[in-house]
Amino acid sequence: MDETYLVVRCHGLSTRLLPGNVLEALASARAVQDLVSILTPTEYGRKIVGLERLDARTLEGAFKQVLAERFRYVVRLAPENLEGFLKAYARRLEVGNLSRLLRGKYSAAPPGEIRTWLTPLEGLSGLDYEALSEAESLEKALELLEGTPYEGLEGYVEPCRRYGSILPLEYALKGLYYEDLLRHAERLPPESRGAALALIGLEVDLANVFTSLAPLVYGYSEDLTAQLLIPFHRRAPGLKLMEAVKARTHQAALEALAPYSRIAEHILAGRDDLAEVERLKLLRGEAMDAMHGAPIELPYVLGYLSLCELECRDLSFIAVAVEHGVNPKGYLSI
Structure with missing residues (x-):
């Protein structure tokens, strides 16, 4: 098979x-059963029909199973020159687990209980x-990661205890994922590399924006925060990120993170929910x-997989919101 x-x-x-109108209809649902009725004719129906219990958690599990199947299918079709990169890309599901x-x-x-939170990832995870x-x-679990792409995280347990979070x-884990993905991206064919790095670069920028504000928002030390930044950028270069890390005022941080000031404003205002919505829309x-x-090249594939992730997130959010009687509109990626 080829690209x-x-x-x-x-x-x-x-x-x-x-399509957007279906997501809008789901967001207007009054009960979980309404979600099931709308989703039954779709690709999700085969995972939902027959569930012993219908609630937000079981629906989210079904959504994640479909997401894993979509990723698994793409990886299975990958030609030899893209297989390593797409496997590395798909590890984001393993990182989520x-x-x-x-x-x-x-x-x-x-x-x-922990195992009920995990998505079956046959063929996508060896953990x-x-x-x-x-x-x-937690320490013993991290020791078991020795020899995997996630070894070396033990040093972050103490900061977790120190800051109570x-x-x-999680920031360090995400960093390991992106550093490995970027190494694979650098080996992509030249005609696909630039657009792929642009997509990945945006994800890294957004992750780094959240991390760089940790000293102002959570009181993290500058040294720890700098260590957690992912060494890659698209529109948020390292020098500007460090300005945000060292900022003593909100205004200074916003100026340093000017390309993503709307997201930064929400984070600094304690509205991570609104910052997340901005991130998803971007x-x-x-x-x-x-x-x-790039309708006939790799970036199309990455765009498709990204939309699959966003759809899974939106559906999961809608299910939880509907179950709790909260209006999900305004909190979706559409």
Whole structure:
């Protein structure tokens, strides 16, 4: 198989993504059963029909299973020159699982409960989730990651204890993922490399914006925050990020992060929810641009996978909001 075949298949697969009017209808639902009725004729129906229990958690599990299947299919179709990169890209699902698992170990959740939070990733992950969930402590779980792409995280346990948050570890985990992905991206064919790095660069920029404001928002030390920054950028270069890290006022931080000032404003105002919405909208716009700008090349595939992720996130958010009687409109990526 070659790149053209993969892209053509993704053109077909993209027609299964839910159109905006369906997401709007889902966001207007009054009950979880209404969501099921709307989703049953779609690709999600085969995962939802037959569920023993219908609630936000089981629906989210179904959404994530579809997401994993979509990623798995693309990786399976990857030609030899793209296989390593797409496998590295797909590890974001493994990172999501591992992040939820480590969050559970940090909060001392029961192993059985932790496993219910994880998405089955056959063919996309080689981690032993049962052993990790059964580990006696967060530290023991991290020791089990020796020899995997996630080794070396033990040093972030102390900052987690010091600041009373799992965020330092999650930031570090995300950094390991992107550093590995960027190494693979540098080996892509020249005609695809630039657009792929632009997509990845936006994701890295947005992650770094959140991290760089940790001293002002959470009181993290400058040294720890600098260590957590991912060494790559698109519109937020390292010098500007360090200005934000060292900023003593909100205004100074906003000036340093000017390309992403709307997101930074929300974070500094304590509205991470609104910052997340801005982030999602930027990612959706970038994905659409990539698909339109490179309709027969790798960036189309990455744009498609990004839209799959955003759809899963939006559906999960809608399910939780509807279950709790909250209006999800205004908090979606569309």
